Every structure is written in C-alpha cells, then in structure tokens.
Amino acid sequence: MFKEQIKKEIENIKNNNLYRFLRKKDNIDNILDFSSNDYLCLSKHPEVINAVKDGLRYGFGSTGSRLASGNINHQLLEEKIAQFKETEGALIYSSGYATNVGVISTLCKKGDIILSDRLNHASIIDGCRLSKADVLIYNHCDMDNLIHLIEENRSSYNNLFIITDGIFSMDGDIAPLDKLKNIADEYNGILIIDDAHGTGVLGNGKGTLKHFNLKPSDNIIQIGTLSKAVGGLGGFVCGIEEVIEYLINTSRSFIYSTALPPSVVSGCIKSFEIMEEGTLTKKLQENIELANRIFKEYDLIEKNNLTPIYPFIFKEKTMDIAEHLIKNNIFCVGIRYPTVPRGMERLRVSINVGHSEEDFGALCECIKDKII
Template sequence: MLKSQLQKEIENIKNNNLYRFLRKKDNNILDFSSNDYLCLSKHPEVIDAVKDGLKYGFGSTGSRLTSGDINHQILEEKIAQFKGTEEALIYSTGYATNVGVISALCKKGDLILSDKLNHASIIDGCRLSKADVLIYNHCDMDNLIHLIEENGSSYNNLFIITDGVFSMDGDIAPLDKLKKIADEYNGILIIDDAHGTGVLGNGKGTLKHFNLKPSDNIIQIGTLSKAVGGLGGFVCSIEEVIEYLINTSRSFIYSTSLPPSVVSGCIKSFELIEEGALTKKLQKNIELANKIFKEQDLIEEDNLTPIYPFIFKEKTMDIAEHLMKNNIFCVGIRYPTVPRGMERLRVSINVGHSEGDFRALCECIKKFK
C-alpha cells in the first residue's frame, strides 16, 4: 500500500532528523532567509509597475507559442541589453530555465562537466539531458582539466556548467579561469547567475565582476526571483541559442508564460538595478556585515556576496529554532541540500538590514558558540 509505505519513509526521514515542513513567515519578523537582496519585491515603484501590468489581465493564459506574447519581449530586450548579449529568453522560473536549457542543448554524444556544488536545478537539467555527465570538485580547476584531458576527446560538444555565485556557500566561481579552459578545449561555458545578478559587477552579474564580455561560447542563466524580486528565469546568449531553445526547450514550450504583471514588475526592477544605487548599498551592507560577523568570530574572511554560511553542523536546527523564538527567520540547511556534516544557517543579508539587525542575529547565536 502506498499510504503505509509513505508513512514508513516519512518516519525514516524524521528519525534521521531530516524532516521538512512549511512555516508561515510573519511580515514583521527579522528575515535573514530571503533572496530579495535589493528589497525589490517590496519596492513601491515595482509594486506600481505590477499593478499597471494587471491591465493585461491576471494570467498570461498559455504558452507563448500558442497564446502569444503580451509584454514578454519587452522584458527580454531589457535583459539582453542589461547583460550585453544578442538575445534573451524568459521562463516561468529559474528552475525551469536550467532544466529546459541544459536538457535541450546538451545531447547524446556531448559531455557535461558540472561543479560538485551546483544547484539542484542544474543537476536535474543534467539528468534530463542525454549527455554524459562528470562532476568536478568544487571550483577545482586542476580536477576539471584532468577530467577533460582524460575523457573529453571523444565527445561532440563539451559543456562546463557552474553557478556564478554558489547558493549555499556564497563563494564565487572562478569564471576567468573557467572561460580560459572553455576556450582552450573548445567548450561552452554555462553560468547560472541566480545569485550574481543584481549583486556583483554593478549588478550585471558574475561575468562582469571578472570583467569578462559575453561571447559565443558563454550562456548566462539567471532568475527573476532573487535580486530582481519577482518570479521567473532567463537565459541570455547568441541569437542561434535563443532561436533553438524556442524550438526545442520543453519547459519553455509546454508551460504557461509568466503573468504580465510579474513581467512589468521585473522590467521596473531591472531599471532600478541599472541606476546602480541599490547594488552599491548592498555592497556597503556586506562590508558592515563582514565587520560585525568577524568581530563575533562568525567568519574569518570578508564575503563578497550577501550569502553567509554559518556552519554549525548538528547544532544547526536548534539554533534555527532558537532564532525563530526570538523573532528571527533563518532556517537551517541540511542534507541533501548541503553535504552531511556541513549543516548550516544560510544567512542572507539585504539592503534593508541595519547594524542593529546584524547585532541582534549575532546576540542570538552567541550562546551556541
């Protein structure tokens, strides 16, 4: 019986201290869990743009190929101009983008080299593709080159796939080195810049952080749900890549497009990011958090991104619970999202946090150190 089998498996999850459940987040709680790095999800100009987008109706009513575009192309032009690429294509989520792009482009006879700490949506995209997949050690360029030299020669195409900023660690992929390796071995570099967009390189992302220009062998993916503050995903690249995806990418073709109000809000968000002040403010807050977290021995080195992994291992869930009781929302992250023994509080900061907020968080954590 399915029911009893599932009950048993849930019990097992509970016994292993891996049980997940949904929690309501009150509006007035001190939030260190959100990816709304620039607080654009609540920005009044973005909200006005969302309201304006409602003039097109609540939903988009279907896939763009069958039901047509509303304001979707305006956002795509904006993203392509923002990222400096020929074209862009939007999807309904960042997850759907990774799954849809990787499974369409990487085929039988191709080889994918994927960083060990890549996001689950990249892993699922690799699983759905017909390509062979090899995992290289996290940001380990020697290991990557070794795998390419040992295995790469018999494949049609070689794809190197990496997060730009790693979602659970906040560290930055060495895109300068990855680009060189991609060039040297005639490979294609796919960057999931979910956490770099709006944050690094004056908001333009991790590629810009390294002063690299978009090129024919780079495909940039991103999400509209983190620094942009809304919902959706995008891919930016050369015209042929986008044209091919429109024709073959299943999560694009067989799924209803984003509601026009969300699209309008995202266009406004990109305009605000381009003004530059918000990204600068975020960098200032990262500097402030670095100072306070260092004073409290929570980090050793300065962070460049707003994601701080405080690795408390088996104490993590107790600390998260204690924070919750003290009106601070910051959930614990466990296996399989992070490796066993690397359980952590994933603290993400944003432009709305104050020095007092950082200190309140530290004060609450202190007694567990």
C-alpha cells in the same frame, strides 16, 4: 499498501532528523528576515509594485504558453535583459529551475559531455540528468581536476559543456569564471553560468561575468532568475541569437509552460531599470562590508565575503539555533542534508539592502545566547 509505504518513508525521514515542513512567516512586519534572496528589496519597492499594478491591465494571467496566447509584454522584458546583460538575445521561463532544466536538457545531447561543479544547484544537476549527454563531476572550483577530466575524455565527444553556478547558493563563494572561460576556449567548449545569485549583486549588478571583466561571447550562455535580486518570479537565459531561437523551438519547459503573468513581467522590467541606476547594488556592497566587520567581531566568519550569502556552520546544533532564532522573531532557516553534505549543516544567512547595523548585531547576539 502504497499509503503504508509512504507513511513508513515519512517516519524514516523524521527518525533521521531530516523532516521538512512549511513554516508560515506570521506577523511579517515584526520579523527580522535573514533567509530571503530579495537582496535589493525590490519585491517591496514602490515603483516595482506600481509597475505590477499597471501590468494588471493585461489581465490576471497570461492565459497560455508563449507560443499560443501568452506572448503579451514578455518580449519587452527579454529585450531589457539582453540589454542589461549585453547579449544578443534573451528568453524568459516560468522559473529559474525550469530554465536550467530546459536549457541544459535541450542543448546537451547524446555524444556530448558535461563537466559540472560538485556544488552546483539542484536544478543544474536535474538538467544534466535529463540531458542525454554524459556527465562528469569536477571537484568544487578545482581547475586542475577539471582540466584532468577534460584531457582524459574530450577526444571521445562532440561538444564539451562546462556548467557552474556564478555564486554558489549555500557557501556564497564565487566561481573562477576567468579561468573557466580560458579552459572553455582552449578545449573548444561551451561555458554555461547559472548567475541566479550574481545578477543584481556583482559587477555593478550586471553579474558574475562582469565581475571578472569578461564580455559575453559565442561560447558563453548565462542563466538567471527573476526571483532573487530582481524580486519577482521566473527565470531567463541569454546569449547569442541562434541559441535563443533554437530554445524557442525545442526547449520543452519553455514550449509547454504557461507564460508568466504579464503583471509580473511589468514588475521585472521596472526592477531591471532600477538596478541599472546602480544605487541599490552599491548599498548592498556597503552592507556586505558592514556585515563582514560585525560577523568577524562575533567570530562567525574568518575572512571577508564579497557576496551577501554567509554560511554559519554549526553542524548538529544548527536546527536548535534556527528554532531559537525563530522564537526571537529572527527568520533564518537551518540548512541540512541533502541540500548540504552531512556534517556541514548550517545557518544560511542572507543579507540585503534593508538590513542595518542593529539588525546584524541582533542576529549575532541571539546566536551567541544559544551557543554559549
């Protein structure tokens, strides 16, 4: 009975053209990859790889949770992140998803209210659902709508949390953190920023907060990932010491998860050291400017991007174009519902420091071949 039910639901997914499958990147050296979040190409950086190898002296795995046998070199990475983000402390988790779910569900309690941007990442949405706080959704980056919802509801709740992505992963646009910080201050709220796609990209690599020349403060909590510009695996949260101490004692996805392998931690430490030099972040910004020019020439964008994420919206043609790219050794997956709204299907083009002018041209020409 259960098997038949599952089979029926899978068929329904297929019939609605929403079927997903795992695609292996064969012959990886000959594939032009425009789907990776490895913005600074640190996952393949020789110094990072050597640091990973050096970290293997601790063993293959961490063997336990951080509060048991798994606390090895992890605090060294947390110190590096806190220094990099200019915060009092930091705490690393097993993934960015686990960080958002763990931090939000722990800090946001019954009697509190969360205001969440409509286009926030799924991990934020799930963290809100797992919390016992009431949740209201404000229109994407719409400060007037946010203020309206706060003024209608603030007096009925203890704590107010405003939660947003720094850079939105499917559109590449930037949250107005300067305005959000002012709103949080005015209404005695806490601003939680998921800077997964901002760290290593904006603000000379320091992230979206730095991009707006904002300094960390008591009512700002920054969340990030180690799996995008850092090139590794894991997630982190940083902020005031009291928040970090509280999460160590109460955050379930931290307490009950095996700690990251120490070799991964060593690699991430080296990645932050390289990011601090600033060379790769500068190169990424130069590539963004180059991509802006070329993508405009092919009428794929109308205005310049500040981030390495480009949504090319082709609606019902998207998946056919994605398959055409794959056949031509260009890896750029199509994004569809429920990741994006129906009718907003797109190629999510993600560029990095390793891409060249020729690479951007090859992508555009291949897309042009299919849409003409």
